[in-house]
Amino acid sequence: MEINNKSDFITSEQTATLENFKQLIRNSVTEIFSLDNNTQNVSVEAFLENTDHGALHAFHVYKKAMEIADTVELETKEQVNRGMLYFMAITHDSGRFHISENEKKQIRCERSHNKCGMGQIQKAIRNLKNLWMVVPPKQEADLMDYVYNHDFFNTRLDGDTYQEPKSLEGQITRLADRMSTDISTEARRYWETGKRLKTPYFKEDISFEDRVNFSFPKIRNYIKSGNFDEFTFFLTLLSMSGDDFAHPVMKEIYNEWAKDKHDAIVTILEIAREEEFSEGDIQEMENLIHRYILHFNLTW
Numbered sequence: 001m002e003i004n005n006k007s008d009f010i011t012s013e014q015t016a017t018l019e020n021f022k023q024l025i026r027n028s029v030t031e032i033f034s035l036d037n038n039t040q041n042v043s044v045e046a047f048l049e050n051t052d053h054g055a056l057h058a059f060h061v062y063k064k065a066m067e068i069a070d071t072v073e074l075e076t077k078e079q080v081n082r083g084m085l086y087f088m089a090i091t092h093d094s095g096r097f098h099i100s101e102n103e104k105k106q107i108r109c110e111r112s113h114n115k116c117g118m119g120q121i122q123k124a125i126r127n128l129k130n131l132w133m134v135v136p137p138k139q140e141a142d143l144m145d146y147v148y149n150h151d152f153f154n155t156r157l158d159g160d161t162y163q164e165p166k167s168l169e170g171q172i173t174r175l176a177d178r179m180s181t182d183i184s185t186e187a188r189r190y191w192e193t194g195k196r197l198k199t200p201y202f203k204e205d206i207s208f209e210d211r212v213n214f215s216f217p218k219i220r221n222y223i224k225s226g227n228f229d230e231f232t233f234f235l236t237l238l239s240m241s242g243d244d245f246a247h248p249v250m251k252e253i254y255n256e257w258a259k260d261k262h263d264a265i266v267t268i269l270e271i272a273r274e275e276e277f278s279e280g281d282i283q284e285m286e287n288l289i290h291r292y293i294l295h296f297n298l299t300w
């Protein structure tokens with residue numbers, strides 16, 4: 001089986017609405033790919049129900065990826081494989097849904113969901129081989145490379161651990177994942193995730209130095225020492241720019257979306273109010289954001 005633009009199970013009708021999209025996941029993922037298998041402790045149902053990184057998010061990523069693909073094809077004449085966009089959209093965060101009775105194990109998998117996601121893809125490809133359907137090695141490599149690197153922000157935040165995905169489809173889906181909704185909705189989605197993982201919203205005792213020195217390879221140490229809150233992720237959200245995308249068309253698309261980043265700041269402070277932080281704390285958060293923006297000279 002080759003994943004292509006006309007894969008039988010990916011028609012535009014099947015992906016038109018969230019309900020149809022979910023049904024397609026039930027059919028293609030549960031039945032064909034057998035990801036929902038107790039021995040693997042993966043729950044497709046949890047994926048379908050979740051609203052921060054589950055089917056709803058995958059749906060938005062897929063739709064956005066299709067839109068970006070149209071622009072890229074129009075402006076560069078490059079050909080995008082839309083079947084790959086579908087597979088990438090539904091598998092990039094699926095590693096977060098490694099439901100286990102061991103809560104610690106489950107959270108570990110959520111934090112390293114790229115690696116758990118790669119395990120799921122490998123299993124899916126093995127299952128397909130048992131059905132005499134072979135995914136070409138190049139496509140398998142592109143899927144694995146994308147899922148491994150999908151959360152790459154930039155070298156300041158990731159060091160050399162991750163890099164931009166190599167394939168055009170991987171680069172498109174990475175961009176779509178960063179801008180699948182407007183920026184305020186994106187900030188609220190981060191918040192939803194934080195609540196689900198019981199991450200504190202804001203810890204005032206984290207020093208500015210620790211804030212600016214944060215990077216993803218250090219995340220374990222930050223969590224262990226208690227220097228970690230949801231605010232950390234908001235600062236990473238503000239840290240990206242079009243320059244973090246090598247493809248010239250994607251650079252421009254991201255910059256256009258990022259023009260509204262000031263709205264994200266308003267939302268972050270709005271959520272703090274909903275979380276019942278004092279006006280003094282909220283002022284401190286606002287100052288911190290502006291200091292951080294100045295420190296790294298972030299512009300959108």
Ligand SMILES: [Fe+2]
Binds near residue numbers: 092093113150151
């Ligand atoms: Fe992710």
Ligand SMILES: [Fe+2]
Binds near residue numbers: 053093177
């Ligand atoms: Fe995602």
